[in-house]
Structures are given as structure tokens and as C-alpha cells.
Amino acid sequence: MKNSVIVVGAGGAGLVAALSAHERGAKVTVITKEYPTRSQTCMAQGGINAALGNAGEDSVEAHIQNTLKSAHGMAKESAVEFLCQSAPEVLAWLDGIGVPFSRTKDGKIAQRKLGGASAARACYAQDYTGLKILHTLYDRCVAVGIEFLNERYLLDLLTHSDANKTYVSGVLVLNKRSGEAEVHEAQSVILATGGYSRVFHNHSTNSVASSGDGVAAAFRAGAVLSDLEFIQFHPTAMKNSSILISESARGAGGYLLNSKGERFTNELAPRDEVARAIHKEMLKGESVFLDIRHLGKEFIEHELPQEAKLAKLYEGVDPIRELIPIKPSAHYTMGGILVDADAQTNIAGLFAVGECANQRVHGANRLGGNSLLEVVVFGKKAGESAVRHIKESLPLVSALSKKEFWEAKIKEIKNYTNEINFYQAHQELGEIFYKNVGILREENSMQEAVAKVKEMRSTLSKMGVSDKAKEYNTNLTEFLEFANMLELGELILLCAIERKESRGAHFRADAPQSEARFEANSLIGRDMAVRYEN
């Protein structure tokens, strides 16, 4: 459709991009496989960083320096500068659309300290920061009348090419309700589909929807992916459920204890360091606990109500009186679709933002509070860029052959033999990834994982679905998600094996030092060869 922008994904990044494109006069359609407000963004608890200095001295410069330091030479300085400089303005905007941030006594937005930050920089709304930002953005979208197409699963991007370039021309989605493949055409498509931490199955803090559908679809369409090997493990997921206990619990003074009741690390070091310290204790056979008892009942009830509730519900412990058993779990994928400063991918008209993109602001290790910031800062950018592209671009060329391809493919999947249960295969994939591609990695165990992933990919036709229904077949969509995760799993491994050094979240037991030659972003495209670029 003329003058139209399609946004895939209705989390924070997608909604900000939609608002931004709408404001600039485009007809915006947001397509989501769930409903808006159900996305991963609602799980962000800790806060959104901005050097406002509302709780002690701070500066944009310090925010930049902290972010760069945590990125271990892997961030793009100009992108980080833009991120941190835009932060105060972005907070004023969120405040202006009605986000109910917690307040200081003098009526300013309250801020707290998260790991790796030199100041109390994370603006928060109790421990529901992501939830309240996401819902307020949704309400804003409702106010301006943005169109939502719910429950559509992204199958592929529609593209066409001329001699020099590939262009996007829309998306192909599976309407989960009708079971029909639908074409939605647009000159600009913004992917805001989130990360791929569910490769780790239950060893992830993420929503079950974080299966990297957008990243995989972009890859198939010819987009370059980058830094896939950098996967952040959150130090404090609860032991049984992998449900997150926010960093704000440590920010407020929570301790990490081993089974002897000893502290063993600086709790407020960056997440990669803390996760490794916990992992080491666990390798020694220790259990590790988060202790917030000393913060007191009143503080916990007022500032960390969600954590208290989650600990009771999912771990059966009352953190006011008891220790919370924890383990590190896959939490955030720093890598993703490579984009430039305008959120543009290497495919004309295709933009990416949020966790599915690699804007190169997090580098080898993301700081808490920077991802909510990223989705707003670069969501605005993506919306602007998408509208600019419409104005500059040629008329849309239809690319409908993909629809027939997928209709045939879905039919084929329904005829797969289903001898192997893919749910069990996914669980197995998660175990292998957690063990071999997790906090400590080394060549041999990663090669084993590659072999396993390849084997699984080659036996997909022995998996498939037992549900043959057309309408609302979640067995089918979950199978497609699993196939995406396998596709990405192989790419993650290729990048992780090739990077023979340790840096941030990527820690190689067989190459524990950082090496200057690897101080660069890894890139991988359809030729499956890993390249590096500064």
C-alpha cells in the first residue's frame, strides 16, 4: 500500500516506531503474533537509564563511559553517544505521555543504581518499569488510532531485487486464527520482533515468544546479522523457574551468598562478571542465593513488590524472611540484525529496532537499564527512517511467490512423519546450549553442539506436527518457532566458535584473554562465513 509502514512486533520498540512513523504522516500497521502489551518489554523491571541526576550527581558523559566500558570495545561510539545524549529528552517524552514513574520527594523522576553504573541512573516505576512504559505506549497508540493486526505469525519478508540491491516489499504472515497465509505489502517494514534467548529453552528468563522469528526471517531475506555470540546471562534468575529477580534487588543492597552464607563477589559488577562468579561457585558444588532480608519488610513491599510476589509464587520463599535460590539464565541477546545509525538494514526499506537489531550500543555486555532506553531512542529513529524511505523510494513491486511457497511448505510440514517430538528436541537444544554455549564456552563442546544442531535440522522432517488443524494451530506455530531457533542456533555457534577469545558475555575457557584482532563486530550473512568489522 502507498505511504504505508508495517511494524512487526508490538513491544516497546515496535510501538515507539509506530508512533514515530504515524506522527510523520505514514499509515502504520502493527502486526504481532500475540497482542500488544504481551511482549517481552513488560518483563523489564529495573529501569530506563538517563543521566538526569535526580538522585545524586550524574552526567551524560558518565553514562557514555559506563556503557562503553561494559561493551568491551565492541560498541560503536557514535551510537552510544546518541543513545546517552538522547536519554534525558526521551525520558521527558515518556513522562509527557503519562508513564507513571516513581518520584523523588522533590517531585522528580526517581532513579536507582544498577550494575556497572557510576550513578543512580535508572528511572523506574516501582519494579514494573517495562510494564508501565509498554502499557502507556499502547494507550498512546490507541489515542492516535494506530491499526493493530493481532495474532499474525511472521513467516517471511517479501523482497525483490534489481542488479544492485534488494528491496523489501512487505511481509508474509500466518493468520493464527484462520490458518491462512496473508500478504501485507508496504514500502517500509520495521522489524521489532525481539531477541532469541528461548534457544536456551527453560534456561532463559524470557517470554516463550522470544524465538528470534524476525532475526531468522531477515537472515533468510539476505540481511546481515551481527554479534550473535554475545548472549547475556542474567545473574539472578530463580533456580527452578528461571524467572527473573531484577537487578534492582542488588542495586538496593541485596547480597549474593553461597551455601556457607558467604558473599563471594561484588554484586554490582557488570552482569557478565557476576554471572561468571556465580557459575564458578556452582561448579564448586555450591548453591547460590540472593539475600534481601536485611533491606526490611517495608522497603521490599514498597520498592520490590513484584520480586517478593514472584519469589513466593514460583520459588515458594518469602524474601522478607528467606534466601532466594538463584542461577544465571539467558536473558538478552546483544546481537541481531545489523543496522546503521538510522536503523536501516542492508535491505532497502527494511529497518530493525530493539533486541532483534544490533545497533551496536551494548557491545559484548549490555548494561541494565539501557535496553528500555534503546527501544525508545532507536524506535523513534526507525519510524523516521521508514517514513523517509517511503518518500524516496520507487513504487512497490509485488513479490507474491513466497505465499505459494509457504502454503506448500505448511502442507508439507503437516505431512512430516512426526517420529521425533520437537518439544523434547527443543528442551534438549536448551540443555546443550546452556551447558556448552552458556557462561563458559570452549571449542570442543561447541563443536559437539554444532553437530547436534545440524542433526536436528536435518531431522526436522521427522518431527513436524501432530495437530493437522487449520485454525489456531499452536503446534504448527511452535514448530516454526523451533525451526527458527535451530536456524539461529547454528549461526550463534559459528560466530561463537570463530571468536577465539574472551570478551564480555562471550567467555572462552580455552581462550580466556581478549585479543586485539577480535575487537570488532562479527558479521554473518547467507554465505555462512563469519567476518569482522569495526
Add this chain to the structure above:
Amino acid sequence: MKISIKRKDGFVSYEAEGRTLLEALNRLKANVDATLAYSSGCRSSVCGSCAVRVNGKEVLACAHQLQNGDVVEPLHNVPILRDLVVSMDKAYAMNAKAKAYQSSFVKEVVLSVEDEQRNALQSDCILCGSCYSTCPVYAVNEEFLGPFALTRVLRYVSDKREQNPKEKIETIQANGVWDCTLCNACTLVCPQGISSKADIEKLRARSAMLGYTDPSFANFGGGFGFDGSPQF
């Protein structure tokens, strides 16, 4: 444990295990019957995807501790798409009808701790639809704006940043605050501890301050005379 799940052709019994209902559903789907349809997301009570009815009461599947004999059904007052999956389209559209948003962008309004706490609870809503499902008003009025949309309106009208609270109050007069029976069913099922009933009462008080009255009360007779005595 034995649980029973309402599916297309009636209730089906399953042998289930898990700490929570969602864990049990996941195990059933993965190992026993892949055709079972339900929604889930965050697994941690914040995305609002997995609300269902268990033993006649709305719960989040991820927060419900599995009990022997649990009877599981989809939400009420919303169309069933398949098994436990319902369409929330019409329910969510109530937010737009109720104008449950801040009217316009504002600059530099200073809020105190008290201001913030005034609607902290209302803004905890996760849009799971539990309140909508349990609300008896839908049996008689399908156009009722409903508990979560009205709670959302209270969130915005009680915020100093809202520049046009009058318009919001006007919007919720028809199919809104006066249609509620104050039965409190919504309060009892909210996983976030929000009381839409109490919020609706607050909205009624605000409506009254702006001169609006309960239309059913007005229809009852002629309302009150100038001297305050009821006229019949």
C-alpha cells in the same frame, strides 16, 4: 493429578503434573496432546496472556498452583477461538471506546510522590481480561465498557498530566460507570489486586461532582425536587 479441560466437544480429563497450571499445560502439549490450544507468554504473571477459568474462577495459568480435580475453561464474555484461547479484540477495543489514554502530550508537569501513588495500583493492570470475564453486566449489556477499561480511565483522570478529565468523565456515562452493579466480582479475580469496583465508585463520585447522575435513578421517578424531597 487429574484435571479436566474444556475443549471443543466438552470436558476432557488428563493426568497432569506441574507446580503451576501453565507447567501442566506445557507438559500435556509437549507429551500427551499437541492439539491442545492455550496462550502463554512471560510465565511470571506480568504479560496477561494466560488467563483462564479454574473451578469457576479466573486465574493466570502461570500463577495457579495445580490442584487435583481442577476444572479448566476459557474466559467468559469473549469468543472462544480454540480450546482455552479466546479473542480479546472486542474486549481490548473497550479501551479506545472509553478513551482510556491521556488526551495529549504535556510538558513539564511536576508530580509528587502522592500524585504518583494515586494511580500506581491502577497502572499495574496487565490486561489479562480476568475482570472482563467475570463481570455479570455483559449478560445484559454487551456494550458495557467494563472493569479494566474503566480502571484505566481512572488511572488517567487521576493523573495531573491529564488536561481534559471532563471529556473522559463524559465518555464513561453511557455504558460506563452507571451500568456497573458494584458486585465486586472483578476485585476478587484481579491477579494484580486492583479493584475496578472501587475505581468505578471513584469515577461515579467524579461524575457526580461534574453534575452527572445515575440515569437509572433519574428514570426511577422525577429525581429530587428543588427542596430535596423526592418526587414520584
